[in-house]
Amino acid sequence: MLERLKEFASEFFVTGDPLIYGADVAIGITMITIVAVLTYFKKWGWLWRNWLTTVDHKKIGIMYIIASIIMLFRGGVDALMMRLQLAMPNMDFLHPEHYNQVFTTHGTIMILFMAMPFMFGLFNVIVPLQIGARDVAFPFLNALSFWLFFLGAMLFNLSFVIGGSPDAGWLSYPPLSELSHSPGVGQNFYIWGIQISGIGSLATGINFLVTIIKMRAPGMKWMKMPMFTWSVFSTCIIILFAFPILTVTLALLFLDRFAGAHFFTLDLGGNPMMYINLIWMWGHPEVYIVVLPAFGVFSEIVSTFSRKKLFGYKSMVFAMLIISFLSFFTWAHHFFTMGSGADVNAFFAITTMLIAIPTGVKIFNWLFTMYRGRIRMATPMMWTLAFIPCFIVGGMTGVMLSVAPADFQFHNSYFLIAHFHQVLIGGVVFGYFAGLYYWWPKMFGFQLEEKLGKWAFWTWNIGFYVCFMPQYAVGLMGMTRRLSTYGWDTGWWELNFVSTIGAFLMGVGFLFQVAQIADGIRKYKSLKASADPWDGRTLEWSIPSPAPEYNFAITPRGDDVDEWWEEKERRAKGIYPPEQPLEPIHMPKNSAIPFVMSIFWFIAGFGFVFGWLWMAILGLAGVGICMIARSFSYDTDYYIPVDEIKRTEASLRGSV
């Protein structure tokens, strides 16, 4: 018996690597600390009532962002490990199998568990406030989406210490990801981690589409909608069409591995190339999913910090909608070298280049907005300014990659790595940072001091160029991606060494940000933010910081894109809106079901990962019971009485 247990444990827990022992210890210590702290300060009830069961979109948004920053840390450590390994020729820090696992988890985590939740966090915090709504359309579903994402991400991360990490790349091409080539459980962790969180993403997409279509403040016509909300709308359309493709693709791969099907296998009629087509039909739109909201953030920031209306509002909207449409017709540029023939390649080369046009339109509009504006250099604006040149370079190398014949040279080289990091970091990460700094006071009710933020800004940016510019060169010199080591004779080492220094500089930038936030939390009482700290233009700045749980005591109107700006101008002229009586506000009640149901999904996923059918069935049964319980519960909302609203408003607005 004991022998068998030992044998089981040695296969179940990943062992034999100091990094992993380190992780085991770290996980253990963190868990114990969390439990101890919560118990000592008697915070369990608080945690349960205020966070685990909340359906408040603002709190859900904050939880998304916290989870995302933790994942940025994990993915960043992966990145630094890879860069360390590549700093010098013949390094012996990560062995090839381990290197494969690290680039796979890095890519997967950064895109699916860092960028996506960061984006959803911003959606959640801001969209209802910008459109003057009290909530999202389906608050319960919203909480469920978050917990599905969170437990999916946890399941994926668990692979590091239990069973082994996936190692077939962030898109898991077969046959590498098939049972024949990846017999371990790592690939199953990949499939189920993404699958569970993917359901949540699809639900969020639907939720925000309905919210934006149906819940805008009176007067807010389509062409009066703030730009960030427009970007969320176009993103959600892409999500709605792209995520089901991912769901099916992963399900088919799982059926191959688990049920002996032959969709993508090399034998019995399977077709691996079909997987590659399918995954990129999701994968390419996915990169626009993460970048469009960043464009929305930039639009808000540029106009606020230039104190001007956004230039070319309509063209911005159309550019965004065109991008979301075109994003579905470019996927084959990821495998020009596959041999689909000149006609097919030409088609996809042209569609790819076409996307540069609306993107260019947007960049010019931002520049024209700044032109003759009274620009203020606060951190959100600095990140926005840094984004512009970065994205122009990234866009140009992208157009180079889209030239099909040239791509035969660039394909899978470090040139590509440099390109996509340039757009993903310069476009997406910088954009979300800008958004986080911009809306920070609205989320937490205090301002961050900018000094450390500026240090963070400069180290990130300098580090970025030092890290990725050499990679273009080393890519043209023939260095291919997913390479775990190289020799002295290649002539690549100086460039690689510089690149590694840049990567660590970005790591320092991250530490500055952590320090800035920690410092802010320590001093938050003295940093209290006003309702409108940046002299903003849209409705979220008309309510107190942090926003009360019901958002707007009185439903606002949205007759103009810059409604709050116009309102301030009117007030300066002495024109005040007529007093409106407060009314009781209808709110959704907290619910434990989203959290519990996601735990059951986690259990089911874990069962599937290890092929323990009893556990999978148990988990799915739990999911079913939760759904039925929800369907049978009718007591799901309540009213906030008027005097409570009065009290809250008075305390939040202080003397103002």
Added chain:
Amino acid sequence: MAQAAAKHGENHAHGHDHGHHDPQELKVLGFWFFLISDVILFSVLFATFIVLRDNTAGGPVLSELIKMPGVIAETFILLTSSFTSGLAVLAMNQGKVKQLISWLAVTAVLGAGFIALEVTEFIELIHEGFSYTTSAASGAFFTLVGTHGLHVSLGLIWMIGLMLQLKKRGITDVTRGKINVISLYWHFLDVVWIFLLSIVYLMGVM
């Protein structure tokens, strides 16, 4: 009459404050979006089936095994159930709870009959040597048709749950919304089946 009842529901929901939206209306729109995503899901499965259907790897070929009478019966039953679910909604709009529940029950029984026939068909195919793991083509077939079957089965459980709720609460704004949504779902499954019938079965035998 039906119109009036619906109007009343709306007025009621709007009674309290202006920032508040009719939750049933939101749900129906959300459900339409869900259906769009489901359309995409089925499209991908259809595409997979079309790409792989001739990849039998020397094994049995579906078109030689299909028994059309069974498929016609399935079609007939499912179409009828879609019709009876429509009758259920009609009964609801006239405010007749008992009739509503009975029509839902008929719909559910028909749905269960459909599933039973489908399962029998699957078992026969497996006996003929056309099983899930035989070839890419067989896997694609079972996955596509099975996903539809799974949708129908989940719809059945959901429908039974709704019948219990109707018994307890009668026709209210909330239950009315739920019934509207499930009837939408049921019609949708019908449409998907028509595509299955044409692409998988009819084009297979022709």
